[in-house]
Amino acid sequence: MDFSFISKTELFIGLTAVETEHVLSCSQAKIKNYQKGEYIYHSGNKIDTICIVLLGGVHIVYNDAWGNENILNRVTRGQMFAENNACSDEILFTNAVAAETSTILFLYTEKLLYPCHAICAYHSKVIRNMFLSLGTENIKLKRKISHTTSRSLRQRIISFLSFQATEQKSFCFKINFNRQQLADYLCVDRSAMSNELSKMKKDGLINYEKNVFWIKDLKVKYGV
Amino acid sequence: MDFSFISKTELFIGLTAVETEHVLSCSQAKIKNYQKGEYIYHSGNKIDTICIVLLGGVHIVYNDAWGNENILNRVTRGQMFAENNACSDEILFTNAVAAETSTILFLYTEKLLYPCHAICAYHSKVIRNMFLSLGTENIKLKRKISHTTSRSLRQRIISFLSFQATEQKSFCFKINFNRQQLADYLCVDRSAMSNELSKMKKDGLINYEKNVFWIKDLKVKYGV
DNA sequence: ACCTTTTTGTTGTCAAAACAACATTATTAT
DNA sequence: ATAATAATGTTGTTTTGACAACAAAAAGGT
Numbered sequence A, B: 001m002d003f004s005f006i007s008k009t010e011l012f013i014g015l016t017a018v019e020t021e022h023v024l025s026c027s028q029a030k031i032k033n034y035q036k037g038e039y040i041y042h043s044g045n046k047i048d049t050i051c052i053v054l055l056g057g058v059h060i061v062y063n064d065a066w067g068n069e070n071i072l073n074r075v076t077r078g079q080m081f082a083e084n085n086a087c088s089d090e091i092l093f094t095n096a097v098a099a100e101t102s103t104i105l106f107l108y109t110e111k112l113l114y115p116c117h118a119i120c121a122y123h124s125k126v127i128r129n130m131f132l133s134l135g136t137e138n139i140k141l142k143r144k145i146s147h148t149t150s151r152s153l154r155q156r157i158i159s160f161l162s163f164q165a166t167e168q169k170s171f172c173f174k175i176n177f178n179r180q181q182l183a184d185y186l187c188v189d190r191s192a193m194s195n196e197l198s199k200m201k202k203d204g205l206i207n208y209e210k211n212v213f214w215i216k217d218l219k220v221k222y223g224v
Numbered sequence C: 001a002c003c004t005t006t007t008t009g010t011t012g013t014c015a016a017a018a019c020a021a022c023a024t025t026a027t028t029a030t
Numbered sequence D: 001a002t003a004a005t006a007a008t009g010t011t012g013t014t015t016t017g018a019c020a021a022c023a024a025a026a027a028g029g030t
Helices: A017-026 A109-113 A118-148 A153-168 A179-186 A190-202 B017-026 B109-113 B118-148 B153-168 B179-186 B190-202
Strands: A030-034 A039-041 A049-055 A057-063 A069-076 A095-098 A102-108 A172-174 A206-209 A212-215 B030-034 B039-041 B049-055 B057-063 B069-076 B095-098 B102-108 B172-174 B206-209 B212-215
Touching: A049 A057, A049 A109, A057 A102, A102 A109, A109 A118, A118 A153, A118 A179, A118 B118, A153 A172, A153 A179, A153 A190, A153 A212, A179 A190, A190 A206, B049 B057, B049 B109, B057 B102, B102 B109, B109 B118, B118 B153, B118 B179, B153 B172, B153 B179, B153 B190, B153 B212, B179 B190, B190 B206
Parallel strands: none
Antiparallel strands: A030 A102, A039 A095, A049 A102, A057 A069, A057 A095, A172 A212, A206 A212, B030 B102, B039 B095, B049 B102, B057 B069, B057 B095, B172 B212, B206 B212
């Protein structure tokens, strides 16, 4: 393992190669190789490791429930990914796919971020709480951004509903927003949104009754 | 200080009142009282403390460069605020104002989140890096959301330019996006944005030349 | 200097979505 | 049960901003 290189990445800045090696060994870091196209993680799952690209490149890919694909980001050598999910208990809403033959370093949050010698157990718990808080909030913010970047009202709704389906692991699910709250969340007008929902129902894309929604028309592939 | 209460807040979950007291004393936590309307922090500054509301309530307020005010959030008893800025080196883009007579607990990030006994100094550095990373990302995400929640193109531009002015502490500043990048960031069409910029120039709100912008006409309110 | 490519600005058209106003259906209280 | 209130759906009008197509200016290369 190239500790010198790793010690220059964002997470290990300030540590020497030797110190980095020490941390990695006591954190049970793991390395794995991926062929182009192989999945590193899948949307809908939870993870407990931070990932760093040692070789190659990774695409962070978003797939909605109707199968539309969108590459959100390309992560290259030295860059970290999945760190927010690794710090929270939220499910992933993207897939990570090797864009080419790649080597990925996996670091267990549990080992890496919570001091190994529990000298100051109180602090350790506070640190844990804080990471959980920041990580979780980050995920929620990213999710909101991903649901509101589309310029079209229908796409925003699709994005939101797709996530609900993923989260609840079912194409039939209940949402916790009322219409006004959902409109606010998606940054759109309530009546326009209601109208668009009607149209989507007419078009056979979805069905709903009150706050229960069904995603239909799934001839199109879903989530791989 | 009501350690029992504090031990039930997000940051101290899992700690007993006694453990919480221990952490707070070794973290040099400070308490301060505020009258209604007093500022707890100001937009444009940096902070090194996490804040928790012990009594009263706090408004997180956003002011754009033209003076329009917008209450983004109300933080009540037991809730934490400013934690992301405290974990990053980014400037605040909101003000925190006491909504009523309030008591605020200030916790130094430095003392609180980096273990007091430097038994495992390597880990300590990694933790620091990780907090910096998560906190900074958080701020950037929030900033983007705040610039894109407005439904109007002009308001989005105003929001973005206002922040630039705050960040660069000047009503004349250079932006690091080209037009296409800015449009992507604000989730709008480039040509529509260019057009709106022209109109804003005609309306005397701003002036610009290439990537240098001036905010003008600071008396006029907009978009009320 | 010249040509090529990229970036930015301008204009007109059109569709999408905001907005307004009201109808209908739930929900809650009395 | 009935009235009152809130939430949701529907329709028509108006406005905004996306989109397309092109012009002008700037940047980069030879």
